[in-house]
Amino acid sequence: MFNNNLKVGWRNLKRQPFLTFLNTFGLAIGMAGGLLISLFIYDEFSFDQMFPDADRIHRINVDIKFGGQDGEYAVVASPLAEIVLDYSQVEMTTRFRTQGSMLIKKPDAALNVKELQTTFVDSSFFEMFGLELLEGDTKTALRNPNSLILTKTAAEKHFKINEAVGQNMTLNNSEAYIVTGVIDDLPENSFLRNHSVFMAMSGYEDSRSTEWGSNNYNTFIKLTPTADIESFQEPLQAIFSKYLVPYAQRFMPGLTEEAFKASGNYVNYSTMPLTDIHLHSSRIADISPNSNIQNVYILSFIAFFLILLASVNFMNLSTAHSLKRAKEVGIRKTLGSNKFSLIKQFLTEAGLISFLSLLLALVVAFLAMPFFNELSGKELSIPFFNPIFWLLLVSVAAVLGLFSGSYPAFFMSKFAPVKTLKGGGQSSVGGGGIRNMLVVFQFAISVFLIVSTLVVFQQLNYIQSKDLGFTKEQILIVDDVYGAGNQVQTFKQKVQQLALVKSASLSSFLPTPSSRSDDGYKIQGVNEQDNNLQMQSWRVDHDYVSTLNFEIIEGRDFDQKYGTDTSSIILNESAIAVMEKSAKEALGMKVVRNFQNEEEEVLTVIGVVKNFHYESLKDDIGALSLSLGDGAAKMSVKLNGGNLSNTISSIEKAWNEVAPGQPFNYYFMDDSFNETYQAEERLGRIFIIFTFLSILIACLGLFGLAAFNAEKRTKEIGIRKVLGASVTQITYGLSVDFLKLVGIAIFIALPLGWYAMNSWLEDFSYRIEIPWWTYVLAAFLAVMISIITVSFQSIKAAIVNPIDSLKTE
Amino acid sequence: MIQLRNLERYYKSGFQKSWVLKGINLDVKQGEFITIMGDSGAGKSTLLQIIGMLDAANKGEYNFFDEEVHRFNEKKRTELYKHYIGFVFQAYHLIDDLTVYENIETPLIYRGIKSKERKPMVAELLDRFNIVAKKDLFPDQLSGGQQQLVGLARAIIGKPKLLLADEPTGNLHTKQGEEIMQLFKELHNEGMTIIQVTHSEKNAQYGDRIVHLEDGYVREDKNVNELLERN
């Protein structure tokens, strides 16, 4: 029976090649899109799951509001780990103190190797994350100061891994380390991806500090197997009263917890499961950049609707074309076939189409994979050798076949033989209402996606062209200038003398992604905690403001003429706002840096710099100060234009003169800026592609329906023509019904698009107002696309000679 | 009104031509009521379609009101359908989705007649054909005879000069057929030119001239009265 169904089904598909093509192609596109996105989402959810005790590992976060500034941190103060270790719920703790990039070499080697991500880490590291050493002993590997371990790839740059243990290494040309172990490379889908050098925390002086003033340590805890995280929250919160308040009282005598809270300040500790970090954490000082669960939702939404659109197409086309099958149903029924066996027949056909589509979808997904990877920034592949994948895929295809086939099957099996076998004029098959609804649904989604795409791109464009308060174009950043050691000033002078260079400045801090450092500040003599603040404290040089083109709105820039500028400071507008001073009042004011501890320093305000963006445009501009200092990791070079590669090679030549053998690394500031918005840009590109796909699917459906409609109405068209209707009138008559549907779709989709995109934009502190023409353009595009799709069929039908359709059978 | 000279219509199948019409000569004057008769496959429908400009001849001349039809383009034909020619089909060919009223009204819409003026025109025909009660029904709710009445009403509402009818009573009972033929006769008396195809000798008597086709030739072309006399 089933075999027979299959045979008949296959024949039916072959008999209607156009319909089979539309159905298969539409479903395949939907499936391929759904497949790619599912792999993407699966990967997103797989983050950090590979660590053996991942479900027991949590990170400690802190939210702080103090002195008009607030922040959500992924790092806490150094003493916290030791305190929570005493709690009964906690089995062990591990702290990371990330160091960014470092230069590393064997002491006698001529050339340094740059490792991008390095960190100090507690010796509990291996046990915490269940990591095994390929070489070395986990018990001792990170115990002693100045010992480090390397990943396999990092080690192999210097020696064979079985020779690694015991080797001496020099970091940043100055610090001596000894290699005590080698671990496997860390997976791409872990929070430690790209980290290659791990140094013993015991060698990091600050890690033993009992200060609570600065938060620098990514701190992880592992719960005992029986403990639950809820019972840990209360003791964690208690740290504030028990340790932070007494600590603060040392330099703010008389401070009480109540007063602190009454003025709206807070220090809230919380925990986050390790496996949640990738999708849920967007905190200051996350170890690796994370994704956003919102994007995962958006993508899931798109994947779901893509597949839904395709199956809606299938239903629409199948029921529409069922007119052709009506007679068959009638005859089969008079021959004694019951409804159930008819349903089985139609479902078999749907299943066949579904599996054909699946095969096509796999081919499409396979071919599209490289592009999709580039788009998503991942390295995904189709898991061809995973039996579970196949099982899943086949089940999905089967379910999809059943789902898409069910409506047409029940619809067609209901045909009454009397009606379908009646001679003379064909009556319509009905079901038009549902078909129309489905078309509206498809186009509503397409219009919604068009609006979304337009808004995402406008916002991206706005970000890229916004006045940031500094100039990012024509600025070359030479990275890792500490490689030049004490020769760095010489390097700067050599570069400044180059004809194509306007100016050069040494500083680790840039408005684009780079180092960040904050200190506590207060106005000298003012003890009110409201005007104390923790703010960015950037060490720069005399040429910094002019090189990056910041605007000093009050006072002056640092100047070589004044010998006293080492104790001068420039504040930004946000900083003086927190201090409740006007720009004029701020000038000459004395502020105390690091007032909480021994490094206390008094500085005089000499200028106020206009606010510039140094974090994502999603955030407001925080308080910031500039003061003179050394130890720069980067040199910013403002170029004059002219031949770029010549300029770069002259700068490189200067570098090689002062720092022979040190790697010369550079990048352009605007590139680095654009990378900040990579997530949004990816979202934008993904939107474009999937908008296109969903429109394509919707159009396939509309095209099929229009073809069916024109075919159904050939007789009518013929009659109308002999009654004197012109081609234009007929084309119009055939198209206008569809356009009405598209009109309704637009009417539904625009408010939804308006709402959704305004919510998306709320994430950005600096955002566009969606201009009215966005909606007009989206509606216009939808109408144009549907007119083109439909009129093709309508015109084709309208120019047919009526004699062909009016023949008496 | 109509002049056909050496009209030929053939179909190519492979390398062969098979003639449906060969050397047809026919003149139709305004006001005539002509019946085309002949065996099945003789080419009656083909001839009627050529006259109605639904089909074109392969060879020969066709003049309609002294204009050469083969020069007509789609627009001109549409113009003629609007103002000069009405069709009645054996299979009625009503539009399924439109009511009786709307079916009859359709040609007026194409002629750009305002809704206000259309109403009395449709009403008059409904009345004349005795189908006022059916005006809001759909074609599949009517009997064959009623459907053909609607078809005829629709064909003549635009007051065409020429009415072409291919076996208009072919699907009807004798009685229904007579009703239609009676209406044809009335229209003829009002001055309309009519060309009908029929197999029925009886129906042919309503007209004033009978053209007999055989194997694509006009075998006989006589006045009804002449024929009557001969019998």
Ligand SMILES: Nc1ncnc2c1ncn2[C@@H]1O[C@H](COP(=O)(O)OP(=O)(O)O)[C@@H](O)[C@H]1O
């Ligand atoms: N498209 C076609 N291709 C080939 N032959 C055709 C075609 N249409 C009609 N014919 C042939 O033309 C002949 C005349 O047809 P028709 O005019 O319909 O005859 P009648 O109406 O007199 O019965 C028939 O033999 C028919 O087979």
Ligand SMILES: [Mg+2]
């Ligand atoms: Mg015929």
